Amino acid sequence: MSNVLVIGPESDAERAITEAAFDPLYSPSLADAAQLSEAERGAITAIAYRGHHAFGGAEMDAFPALGLIANFGVGYDAIDTVAASARDVRVTNTPDVLNDDVADLTVLMLLAHERQYEGASRWVRDGNWSSQGAYPLGRKVSGRKVGILGLGRIGRDIADRLAAFKSEIHYFARSQKDTPGWQFHSDPVSLAQSVDYLIVALVGGPDTQNFVSKAVIDALGPNGVLVNISRGSTVDEGALLDALEANTLGGAALDVFLNEPHIDPRFLALDNVSFQPHQGSATVETRAAMAQLQRDNVSAFTTGQALLTPVN
């Protein structure tokens, strides 16, 4: 009986590798996994998890021999690590291999929003360039003031890229970092007041819930743009929607949302928001690297080696 369970979608190519490595059971979701037989669940010692639904103590208890949850993604806020530790369940994630992609997407979303990329593209595709002439002007990005909220590894990769756009870099972090001339702020409102663009690169989870509060959004103001590539939970989404509707915030470029993919329909009525469907790590290359790191953690566990990227 298999002792590895894979939860969530895999590409055919990835599934072939996983199959050869572990001969695992598969479930499309955590809810489906609960429907496995008691004998099947009882044999599972390691779960490779790909999903954003809450994985708490009750879900863990359905697998009495469970010793590892190997998360696909750097953000493991869906997994209750306190409950896991209490049950001697180790949790791993897939850090670092996705930093480049997330930082690339951040720069892309900021540039696309300010330069009106999508509308300008449609202008060509719809034949309006030929019939009506030039598209309206966008806004210059290089040389502006950028605030990074959370200067972890991803935040720093974002800042390094934007520095090459001659940006003035400001950041908030729990403590001042050794940075090349970047301006530290100990308070997110001070950060938001000081910049044109505020980029949210916090970790998710209860500690950062609504960290981008109404006060932070107000401080960013009617000429500011909020970019969120972290988690929907880090932003007070009601306050964000109010500010966007009232134009007390200039605009937002959002890759993440509360309750995604079922995002608040108020967003779709706005013309000052740019969207991506949680594409931070969504490249062929990076998803393959994340899948490999997830498998490597499962292999390490099932063969009694040290986990590569443990989080508890």
Next chain:
Amino acid sequence: MSNVLVIGPESDAERAITEAAFDPLYSPSLADAAQLSEAERGAITAIAYRGHHAFGGAEMDAFPALGLIANFGVGYDAIDTVAASARDVRVTNTPDVLNDDVADLTVLMLLAHERQYEGASRWVRDGNWSSQGAYPLGRKVSGRKVGILGLGRIGRDIADRLAAFKSEIHYFARSQKDTPGWQFHSDPVSLAQSVDYLIVALVGGPDTQNFVSKAVIDALGPNGVLVNISRGSTVDEGALLDALEANTLGGAALDVFLNEPHIDPRFLALDNVSFQPHQGSATVETRAAMAQLQRDNVSAFTTGQALLTPVN
């Protein structure tokens, strides 16, 4: 009678400044300008030109007292500078003030093409994320090999930005430059063979016509992406369309085209091309800076001072 003629569209704000400075005549196009009376044309000593239609010796001869054509834009390939010099007509352009915007747009177009930004955005807007799940994966940009064709000031600004994306930078220029570890190629085919992304940052005009030849396009190959932010004339557009249709070139991100804005309709049938409607310098900030530099050149000429940015 006015001795300054403004050709091409101006925003109301810019027009107010121009009006106060020169009390000029206005024409929407070079063709319209030829319809001015002989007396009006005879009084014109300086033309502020905004357009891409050919401004040759015949057009200059319609203004017998002409001494300056102040071009709006860094690329002055529409203006026959040989004919101008033969008539003692000075030509100026607006270099440098637009470099940042063009470099920003280049990075934006490359990222948007590879990360499938536009399709992913539509996926959210059309409700497909909610009803159908994740959007297909894009391709990773950071860490790839980038070739810059033409390492002038704009080319270097592009390379500086892409270096922050951990790119391996290759370039073609007339001579090797003092660059930080970038790989010089004396031949554009060698450059195209060595890279994943080929970025065209050449000046326009007859010397660079079809510089991106079928051989260069073939060398870039089925996994390569061509980015053109220079002039449509620098690329053999027929060969480009053939290669895109046959998938012997992976893709293209194009801000400039032959005969723009009336672009070849073959482009619009392709799903491996990203479009912008010549947005290189199209921001509020940069267009204002270009207009100011154009006016400063006209002022310098009409008051007998040295031109700020002469090209002949």
